[in-house]
Amino acid sequence: MKVYRHSQLGNMGTLKVRQETLPEVGEGQVLVLVQARSLNFRDIIVAQGHYPFGIVENHVPLSDGAGVIQAVGSGVRRFAVGDRVMSTFFPNWFGGRIPDHREQYQNEHDGWLRENLVISAEALAVVPDHLTFEEASTLPCAALTAWSAVSGVAPGDTVLTLGTGGVSLFAVQFAKALGARVISTTSSNDKFDKLTALGADGLINYRETPEWHKAVRELTGGLGADRIVEVGGPATIAESVRSIREGGQVSIVGALGLNGEAIDIMKLFFSQATYKVISVGSRSDLEDMNRAVLAHKIRPVIDSVFAFDDALSAYDRLASRDVFGKVVIRN
Structure with missing residues (x-):
């Protein structure tokens, strides 16, 4: 072989x-x-x-x-x-x-x-x-990571995804299947149509709007996102802290950017949010996800x-x- x-x-x-x-x-x-x-x-x-x-x-x-x-x-x-x-x-x-x-x-x-x-x-x-x-x-890594990151999202919640990598795109698809509203960031307006076709309800170009937490707040009536699928790590976590709704959850799944602003601990504390590190998932989690993929015919x-x-x-x-x-x- x-x-x-x-x-x-x-x-x-x-x-x-x-x-x-x-x-x-x-x-x-x-x-x-x-x-x-x-x-x-x-x-x-x-x-x-x-x-x-x-x-x-x-x-x-x-x-x-x-x-x-x-x-x-x-x-x-x-x-x-x-x-x-x-x-x-x-x-x-x-x-x-x-x-x-x-x-x-x-x-x-x-x-x-x-x-x-x-x-x-x-x-x-x-x-x-x-x-x-x-x-x-x-499916085994990116999709299951996204599935674990949006676990517990309820219909009507707002989910924020960052970028257009594999995890983020799967998160859009799963969040929509769960009945959530999705806001997606991207570095290029050329990707807006593709994200919209995938189900994104709100779009932010993070290069044009580096303080994108302001746009998230505006799109959510000042409340912030209920769930954030955080893939950037040091490069984006400070903005995610500013973007999360009080009592929401930031699912930390990666660190694509190694440099960024330091986290304001007081903002993190007063967000009253959960910051959960996602480590892909188990075989049982994968099988649960696959049933959802089949039921919703997700591709x-x-x-x-x-x-x-x-x-x-x-x-x-x-x-x-x-x-x-x-x-x-x-x-």
């Missing part, structure tokens, strides 16, 4: 295809013919060697993938040959409280940038019937699709930051 391995982090020239022997399928495991994989910004950080939670050299990249089961090992009851399956972001978090040690791809496990994968059947979920493999491959937004042999171009596309939706690599 063909496998990509990254032998020297920080040097994309060492991410190369090689031929490897197909592993044996053991007890409790399945063999997956991988059909598609998607990239997350985490994959760029890992490739650069900057991931803070540990990285293994000479690994197979990517945590998110989908494919079809070709063989099952003894003891497997969850799946059969021919089933369409997708990865879970944490292979050993099945539900309940997050494990003390969360196993991750590109650390404890080789990832999905390969033609075939032998993996525990417990680390997989069923693909929603209406989705293609390309669409399903976008992921895909920016671009690259061939398996052109995987480096997919990395370049995502690293450019000029994307609208997910970047996918298919067979």
Whole structure:
């Protein structure tokens, strides 16, 4: 089988295809013919060697993938040959409280940038019937993070999303499915129509309006947003504190910007809001989300699709930051 391995982090020239022997399928495991994989910004950080939670050299990249089961090992009851399956972001978090040690791809496990994968059947979920493999491959990290970030949103609430990355676009779709009103920020007026088509009710160009909390307040009658899906980290958190409604929740899901204004602790305190760090979610959470995706016939937004042999171009596309939706690599 063909496998990509990254032998020297920080040097994309060492991410190369090689031929490897197909592993044996053991007890409790399945063999997956991988059909598609998607990239997350985490994959760029890992490739650069900057991931803070540990990285293994000479690994197979990517945590998110989908494919079809070709063989099952003894003891497997969850799946059969021919089933369409997708990865879970944490292979050993099945539900309940997050494990003390969360196993991750590109650390404890080789990832999905390969033609075939032998993996525990417990680390997989069923693909929603209406989705293609390309669409399903976008769900395990970005979609589940967005789902967890808007969990508890009620009809009539206002949800604020930042930017047009994968998590933010999924958050728009899920918030609308939950009956919420959505305000979205973007750096370009050219994306207004796309965000409106996705369901956004209010739009803010954060380059033209750097103090965008004022626009959020204006669009909410001075109240602020009930929920904010905060992806910018240091670059945006101070504005999010100013934008949140009293008693609302800021779901902190990323840190795309490393520099920004210091947080005013008194503003944070008087907001009386919850500031919750989101760590993707469990297999049970993913399965709940997939039921909602199926019920509402939600289709992921895909920016671009690259061939398996052109995987480096997919990395370049995502690293450019000029994307609208997910970047996918298919067979």
